[in-house]
Amino acid sequence: MKNSSLPALALLLLAFTSASALVIPDPLPPAPQPIDDILRVQIFLDTQLFGPGKLDGRPGEFTSKALKRYQRAQGLPETELADHTLDLASVPEVYTTYTIREEDLQYIGSVPRQPSAQSKKKYLPYDSLLEFLTERFHSAPELLEFINQPMKLGALKAGDVVKVPTVQPFLIESLTPEPKLPEVPEYLTRHIKIDTREKMLDLWEGEKLLASLPITPGSGHLATPPGNWKIVGIAQMPTFRWDAGVLNYGVRTSNFYELPIGPNNPVGVMWIGLNRAGIGIHGTNSPQTIGRSSSHGCMRTANWDVIRLVKMITQGMPVTIEGPAPSPRPVIAKKKETPPPPPPEPPKKSFFQRLFGKK
Numbered sequence: 001m002k003n004s005s006l007p008a009l010a011l012l013l014l015a016f017t018s019a020s021a022l023v024i025p026d027p028l029p030p031a032p033q034p035i036d037d038i039l040r041v042q043i044f045l046d047t048q049l050f051g052p053g054k055l056d057g058r059p060g061e062f063t064s065k066a067l068k069r070y071q072r073a074q075g076l077p078e079t080e081l082a083d084h085t086l087d088l089a090s091v092p093e094v095y096t097t098y099t100i101r102e103e104d105l106q107y108i109g110s111v112p113r114q115p116s117a118q119s120k121k122k123y124l125p126y127d128s129l130l131e132f133l134t135e136r137f138h139s140a141p142e143l144l145e146f147i148n149q150p151m152k153l154g155a156l157k158a159g160d161v162v163k164v165p166t167v168q169p170f171l172i173e174s175l176t177p178e179p180k181l182p183e184v185p186e187y188l189t190r191h192i193k194i195d196t197r198e199k200m201l202d203l204w205e206g207e208k209l210l211a212s213l214p215i216t217p218g219s220g221h222l223a224t225p226p227g228n229w230k231i232v233g234i235a236q237m238p239t240f241r242w243d244a245g246v247l248n249y250g251v252r253t254s255n256f257y258e259l260p261i262g263p264n265n266p267v268g269v270m271w272i273g274l275n276r277a278g279i280g281i282h283g284t285n286s287p288q289t290i291g292r293s294s295s296h297g298c299m300r301t302a303n304w305d306v307i308r309l310v311k312m313i314t315q316g317m318p319v320t321i322e323g324p325a326p327s328p329r330p331v332i333a334k335k336k337e338t339p340p341p342p343p344p345e346p347p348k349k350s351f352f353q354r355l356f357g358k359k
Helices: 005-020 036-047 061-073 102-107 129-136 141-147 244-249 303-312 351-356
Strands: 095-099 161-165 190-195 200-205 208-214 227-236 240-243 256-259 270-274 280-282 318-322
Touching (some): 036 061, 061 200, 061 208, 200 303, 270 303
Parallel strands (some): 190 318
Antiparallel strands (some): 095 161, 190 200, 200 208, 227 318, 240 256
């Protein structure tokens, strides 16, 4: 009698192989067209909190770093993206849909450019529904615009249905201001290690790598200070003291603006303060630039990453930062003032002028 389960088993093996295989076209399609096989890997890594950065379905530096760190954490051989053997069965579908809700509109509004004007608002919202969606679904705006053609995402309204990656959504509506999150004693054995040259933050427990995220550190004379530090407090939905003296020179001044909470606050939705004045790990209002720019000395990471990171860390944890120290500020020599030329000597008077005076 023939075993009727063999065809089913063969189909199961085929499905598993198809889920794991990754095909990268050569040449690549023009940007921003996503490669769904790469997007599936990015979604998987993002879900495991081995952040590939913004989801875009394209090969790149942070997708490769996230993959190799995840493989290392799982005791797997480290490979290039095209050669991975990850089981991606947990991501059966790359895309899903989202319907814009009426209540989403309360998080959209105008955001002034100048800190002086921002300080007069009660909340710093998203500037558009597109920005709301890019953060909610950890995505590059170009990805959302491409997969939703011919829809114009700049003209979205309540009731519109958009195609999005099947990633764990970032829920801005779930966050309330918390000046100091409670300590979690069992996490005190964990250790954050940051390499500013790699632009990566790694969370360790002993020899076990638990999570890894891309960051934007400082550079030059505003470089993130290397050393051994400690978390002194974690604030959710923080305000931000905008002080040009602190941002540019590390010197607190009396000329500052207090900026309100919101996703477009310069430190995003979370502040993890260290025992080094003015230095911390925090969210951002510019997630598209993570790892691709520099900060004023702190370590920025995407709001969707930092909100999940704080669920795995606590006040009192050590933080080790490796990388170049801030470079000395250039000394600007004062220009020597050239003394004014002496006044011209008066012409000598003749004998008769001296004797009789000027006629």
